[in-house]
Amino acid sequence: MMAEPTEIQSILGLDVSRDTVTLCDGRRHTVTVANEADALRAALQPYQGTTTLAVCEATGGYEDILLGVLLELAIPAHRADPAKVKAYIASFGKRAKNDPIDARWLSRYGRDRAATLPRWQSADPTQQKLELLVARRLDLVAMRVQEQNRLKAPRSRLIADNIRDHLAELERHIEALNAEIDTLIGESRDLALRAEQLRSVPGIGPVLVPLLLAVIPELGTLNRRQVASLAGVAPHPKDSGKANWHRSTTGGRRQIQPALFIAALAACRGDNPLAVAYKALLKAAKPKRVALTAIMRKIITIANARVRDAVRHQNEIGQINA
Known part of the structure; x- marks a missing residue:
């Protein structure tokens, strides 16, 4: 069982690269080992069973071996947002950077914020696969848009056949991914339940359902302010003294806002309570952009x-049957 934040007494900073991991246990001394399971296991073995929190940055997957070893050794870990760590270092006015320096900064970052840092947990394999499939689909759709724009360009006539062939290939891959995503959701009881509830919301269609399941897996566990902020549609205040600026929607997980915009357009054109609410906002002289947001x-x-109510109901039924 992982230690609670209040039990943490030492912080281990780990700077991860493709081939190596540099460790710093809070002192000036650092050690660099290969980014391989055996080497990491040997280096981290002394910390097993101690009240140590390991802190590393998200590196696009190079940290996966490290996190697996930490999980195996039951050492609690936090995977930090690189932007937050960079801002933390910048707040001290420091510019020097190399692997040992970064490891020391990660250790200091963890020491200052240990009580509030969420502990990393291994992702469910089905959820992890869904996230990868949806991310790949987004990449292919972006490629398709690029190729469609190239096909319209006046100087592309000489290579139009090649572009059309590539578009056809992209379409095949996208359709195959759609089928694989649908199968994956259908085979998971939890994902299927969540997907069913999402489809019942006006405007949410077959593209947005897996996107929400993959990008906001916390859906159903958040309050309305938190979920709006994660989706990038929360109006954040920007006031100072007597100045009251227009509130703007910034931040959030970047994939969601464009898809929600399309969903809002679809909902507003239908016959549902959201369309009524949209018309009421326009009647109240709200700009269309504000009303759509x-x-x-x-x-x-x-x-x-x-999703929250459905999952709660399912859990209650499970407890009664048990």
Whole structure:
């Protein structure tokens, strides 16, 4: 069982690269080992059973071996957001950078914030696969848009056949991914339940359902403000003294906001309560952009509430049957 934040007494900073991992246990001394399971296991073995928190940065997957070894040794870990660590270092006015320096900064970052840092947990294999499939689909769709734009360019006539062939290939891959995603969701009881609830929300279609399941797996466990913020549709205040600026929707997980915009457009054109709410906002002289953002926020909060209620009901039934 992993130690609670209040039990942590020492911090281990780990700077991860493709081939190596540099460790710093809070002192000036650092050690660099190969980014391989056996080497990491030997280096981390002395910390097993101690009240140590390991802190590393997300590196696009190079940290996976390290996190697996930490999990195996039951050493609690935090995978930090690189942007937050960079801002933390910048707040001290420091510019020097190499692997040992970064490891020391990660150790210091963990020491200052240990009580509030969420502990890393191994992802469910099905959820992990869904995230990879959805991310790959987003990449292919972006490629398709690029090729479609190239095909329209006046100087592309000489290579139009090649572009069309590539577009056809992209379409095949996208359709195959769609089928694999649908199968994966259908085979998982939890994902299927969540998907069913998402489909019941006006505006949410077959593309947005797996996107929400993959990008916001916390859906159903958040309050309405938290889920709106994660989706990038929360109006954040920007006031200072007597100045009251227009609130803007910034931040969030970048894949969600564009998809929610399309969902809001679809919902507003239908016959549903969201369309009524949109027309009421326009009648109240709200700009269309503001009204659509409000509908986007309603869509994600309704989705969050329906998933929460469905999961809670399923758990209650499971407890009764048990």
